[in-house]
Amino acid sequence: MRKIFLSLILILCLVSVSFAAPSYGTNLPEKNKFIAEFESYSIFGRDLENDYGEVKSQQEFFGLSYGIFDWLSIDLKAGAGNIKADPNASSKVDYPTSFAGGYGFRLKFYDEEKIRAVMGFQHISVHPRHAHAEGVKNRAILDDWQVSLLGSYSLGRVTPYIGARWSRIDYIHWTGENRKRIMSDLGKSTGLIVGVDLPVTENIFIDLEGQFFDSEALACSVKYNF
Secondary structure, three states, X not given: OHHXXXXXXXXXXXXXXXXXXXXXXXXXXXXXXXXXXXXXEEEEEEEEHHHOEEEEEEEEEEEEEEEEEOOEEEEEEEEEEEEEEXXXXXXXEEEEEEEEEEEEEEEEEXXXXXXXXXXXXXXXXXXXXXXXXXXXXXXXXXXXXXXXXXXXXXXXXXXXXXXXXXXXXXXXXXXXXXXXXXXXXXXXXXXXXXXXXXXXXXXXXXXXXXXXXXXXXXXXXXXXXX
């Protein structure tokens, strides 16, 4: 099992990775404790339905996770993000950075010896400033949803994890006063999650995570237990 996890982490470091809302991994705060984080999240490309094209986004967050119980946490984040839309039938639209936020929860349902299993739900919403394309005012919101199931295996203080997830992105787009909701390609809704928690000090660790098959992106976060 160790060889499998180490091989997956090596793949994560050597190839392009992908994702939607980051899963946060399997490291939950203890009851009545917190984990604070700074997170950088890059969506390099997510295909939209009906050959509409793709969207990209760069997001930066401050997050806080609170342990309601040792096996249940609430995850909140706030920050800023942009959207870059690349439709097949019209010009690209780059929406400047503005507010972004998210929320979710994680449920730890197995924790024995070195093995841990966690189910989670996460949602991110990005509200950039408006942009003009071809002389027309464009506004947009990006809603990013994810349900994940993860398993981790502790290798001392280093903890790699792997899992599956269902994810969806909604690109809500106004051209002038015309509003349209465009979902991500439903044929690419299931993905693979691969990540690792790397300790820096007793209370500080770095989380790297990649997700394959449904979109292309990468997240890196620095976390502090307190």
